[in-house]
Amino acid sequence: MNGAADMGGMMGFGPVVPDAETDPLFHAEWERRVFAMAIAMARTGAWNLDMSRFARESLPPAQYLSMTYFEIWFAALEKLLAERGLVRADEIAAGRALLPPGRVPRIGQPDEVAGILGKGKPGTVRDVEKPARYVVGERVRMRNMHPATHTRLPRYVRGRTGVIELNHGGHVFPDSNALGKGEAPQWLYTVRFAGPELWGAGTDPALSVSVDAWESYLEAAT
Template sequence: MHGFGPILRDEHEALFPEHWECRAFALLIAVIASGALSMDEARDGVERMDPLLYLRTIHAGESYYWRWLCATEILLERKGIVTAAERHNSRPGAGNVPAGLALSCLKAEDVPERVARRGSARLGMGAPAQFSVGDRVQARNLHPEGHTRLPRYVRGRTGRIERDHGVFSFPDTSAAGLGPKPQHLYLVRFEAAELWGGEPGPGAVLVDLWDDYLEPSDERDT
């Protein structure tokens, strides 16, 4: 979405202004490392917060990591790892893991190596590319209910494939727990006039979009 104003950055701000923020960050990373959920599911968890609460925290200047903490709680309850009562009680429960959900433990001594690894999210499996560099494409006018990486302002707009990044998991299905649905991810260039109107001129927006977000464009170059 757009319309939330500029992102204000303070070069002198601490990485974690409050100590609890680094703990919230570590909690989510540890849960992802355990295999309980994916990063796409984590993003979906943030988006499934109560809309009024989400918007109110943004306008009130609440920490970004507060929303991460809420998302972690929502997802752990959805997975059956914690109960609703445990979410609202500072006393931890027995920590029962649902049958069939095998989890690994991220140990403190393994954190530096895991963080330094910086592995690519690119998948090692093949999938046919639906488009090639230079193709003109149109972003589909989709309105999914769950998580998506298709910005509203590009839906129905025409752009050009600038780069093929390779094969990645499709975030919409990954966030819903429906599997990776591997497909190609492209860097697509949208001219500013195409998105916002006005006379053609300099300026463009580059967006990473998956195969399922795109369709061939019948517009011709002029």
């Protein structure tokens, strides 16, 4: 969707304020708890990664832009739980359960956490039967599309022409997975754009920007 999370190319947010590498990653205990609750609830299988991303990016723009990062995570967690009837808003207000628990696919155990930083095959890699439509070096145009649902195609590259730089094999397709319509894996590519193609004449010609894009985001450039 064309939400506030799709920030590439926006202006007016001011300078980036660097930190020191030794600075804490969390600035209050509640941020740690939100982080851990979001990871733990995701591992129950009550929703998938793409559903949780959509819950964050579909927050109303004025709200999204006025919240800190972990406030966004918390608001999305409340929304995901409420949508599934797992925790209602009045239960959070009360600080206790007012309804019996809902069903989640699995409950994680503390001793599983040691293995959580996965080994082996990355989580979204899948086989795709049909051959890749594009080859490295080929020119492609990003579709001009504006789905109201989840997509990982940023606005700033839509309709722009670039070159296939890498082929990453088959990966779960977020636009489908976020809707609960299955993983529908597709070929995933890196597409590289020249700066002026994205930002117009006068752009530093020494700039290029690459995005990762699923095959259905692309069409052959004519």
